[in-house]
Amino acid sequence: MSKVSTEMVPRKITTKMRELAEQFPVISLTGARQTGKTTLLREVFSDYTYVSLENPKLRALAQTDPDTFFSQYGNHVIFDEAQRVPQLFSYLQGIVDERQQEPGQFILSGSQNFLLMNSISQSLAGRVALLYLMPFSRAELKDAGRDPGPMDEWMWRGGYPRLYDSKIKPADYFPNYINTYLERDVRAELGVRKLAAFENFLVQCAVRDGELLNYSALAKACEIDRKTVEDWLSVLESSFIVYRIYPYYKNYGKRLVKTPKLYFYDTGLAAYLLGIDSPESLALSKYRGPLFENTVINAVAKEYYVRGRKPTLYFWRDANQKEIDLIIEKGGEVQYLVEVKASATYDLHAFARGDELGETIGLPTDRRIVVYGGDQPLNTRFGRLLTLDDAAQLVV
Numbered sequence: 001m002s003k004v005s006t007e008m009v010p011r012k013i014t015t016k017m018r019e020l021a022e023q024f025p026v027i028s029l030t031g032a033r034q035t036g037k038t039t040l041l042r043e044v045f046s047d048y049t050y051v052s053l054e055n056p057k058l059r060a061l062a063q064t065d066p067d068t069f070f071s072q073y074g075n076h077v078i079f080d081e082a083q084r085v086p087q088l089f090s091y092l093q094g095i096v097d098e099r100q101q102e103p104g105q106f107i108l109s110g111s112q113n114f115l116l117m118n119s120i121s122q123s124l125a126g127r128v129a130l131l132y133l134m135p136f137s138r139a140e141l142k143d144a145g146r147d148p149g150p151m152d153e154w155m156w157r158g159g160y161p162r163l164y165d166s167k168i169k170p171a172d173y174f175p176n177y178i179n180t181y182l183e184r185d186v187r188a189e190l191g192v193r194k195l196a197a198f199e200n201f202l203v204q205c206a207v208r209d210g211e212l213l214n215y216s217a218l219a220k221a222c223e224i225d226r227k228t229v230e231d232w233l234s235v236l237e238s239s240f241i242v243y244r245i246y247p248y249y250k251n252y253g254k255r256l257v258k259t260p261k262l263y264f265y266d267t268g269l270a271a272y273l274l275g276i277d278s279p280e281s282l283a284l285s286k287y288r289g290p291l292f293e294n295t296v297i298n299a300v301a302k303e304y305y306v307r308g309r310k311p312t313l314y315f316w317r318d319a320n321q322k323e324i325d326l327i328i329e330k331g332g333e334v335q336y337l338v339e340v341k342a343s344a345t346y347d348l349h350a351f352a353r354g355d356e357l358g359e360t361i362g363l364p365t366d367r368r369i370v371v372y373g374g375d376q377p378l379n380t381r382f383g384r385l386l387t388l389d390d391a392a393q394l395v396v
Helices: 014-021 037-044 056-064 066-071 087-098 113-123 138-143 151-157 170-189 195-207 215-222 226-238 267-273 279-284 288-306 348-361 388-394
Strands: 026-030 049-052 077-080 106-110 128-132 242-247 261-264 313-317 323-330 333-341 368-372 384-386
Touching: 014 026, 014 037, 014 128, 026 037, 037 049, 037 077, 037 106, 056 066, 056 087, 066 087, 087 113, 113 128, 138 288, 138 388, 151 267, 151 279, 151 288, 170 195, 170 267, 195 215, 195 226, 195 261, 195 267, 215 226, 226 242, 261 267, 261 288, 267 288, 279 288, 288 313, 288 323, 288 333, 288 388, 323 348, 333 348, 333 388, 348 368, 368 388, 384 388
Parallel strands: 026 106, 026 128, 049 077, 077 106, 242 313, 333 368, 368 384
Antiparallel strands: 242 261, 313 323, 323 333
C-alpha cells in the first residue's frame, strides 16, 4: 500500500481561489467535512484573522450582539462554519456595500452547503464567489510526489486528507467520520432524528452506486416513504456525500430513460459502506465496476471544481438499455462521449455504443472516449482509449 506523509499536499483549487479573491468581496469555500477547508484557508490567507464559529462564546456573541462582534474585526477575516450564525450574512452585506465591494474582504467556509447557500442567497447574492473543496484527486497526490497506489487501492482508500496525512486506516477512519457526520450535520444542523434509519439509508445508497435511482425500491429497502427518500438525498447532496447525474435528452430519441444515476463524492466511503475491507476484496467484488465508473466520473468532476466551475455531466440511456456512461457538455453541445470499462484489457467492442451515437450526432472520433482500467492510452480509428489518470483532461 502507498505510504503516508506529514507534508501538506498542495490543493489545485488554490490558484482559482487567489484569483477570485482579487475580484469578489467575499469568497465562500464549502465541501464535505474533513476535506481540509480550514487548513487550506489558513495557509492561503495567512494574513487574515481566523474566526471559528464552532467556538460557543464567539457564536453566542455573533448571534446576540452582532454589532459588538463585528467591532472586534476589521477587514480580511475568515469566518469558519459561517452557516451556524445566519444573522452574520446580512451584516456582511452592509459592510461589503459600505466598502464599495472592495475585493477580498471576507472568506466564508462551512461543511453544510444547504444552510450556507441559503444564507448566501438571501444576503450576499452577486457579492460572493463560490468554491467547493473535494477530497484529494489522484492528480493532486501525484503532483505532490505522493503515491495514491494502484487503482484498486485508490478506489478502496478514497481521497480524504487524513488518510494521507496520518497512519490512520480506512477501517478506523470511516466509522468515526460517519458518526461525526451523523451527529453534527444530520442531527444538529439539519434536524434529522432517525439516525439509525438514516445510516441504513446511507448504506443502501452505496449499494446503488452507479445505478439508475429507483426511488420506490430505495424507500422499500429502508422502510421509509418516497418523500423521506427525497429529503434524505437532499441532505446527502448538501453535505457532499452523494450526487446525482441526470440523463441527456437532446435529439437522441423519444424513448429515453429519465431517472438519474447516483454516485458518491468519495469511493473510499462507498467501499467502506459496502463492507469492502481491502483492495484485494475490492478486486473480487461485484461492486468493482460501479466503483470504477464512479472513480472516473469523480476525476472529471473534481477537475471542474478546482477550476471554479460546476460539472456539466450527463449520461444517456434509451428504452432498449443502450447506454453511454458519461456525456460531457459545454455551451449546449456534446464535447465527449465516454464509456467506462474497469477491465485492464483493451476490447475493441468498448467503442461500439460511442461509435453508434457519435455517428448519429456527428461527433468526431477523437471525442469518442473509452476510459479503462489499464495503464496505456491509445488512439484508435474508433476513438481514444484513456487511463484513469488521463480522465481529467476531458474537462472543457
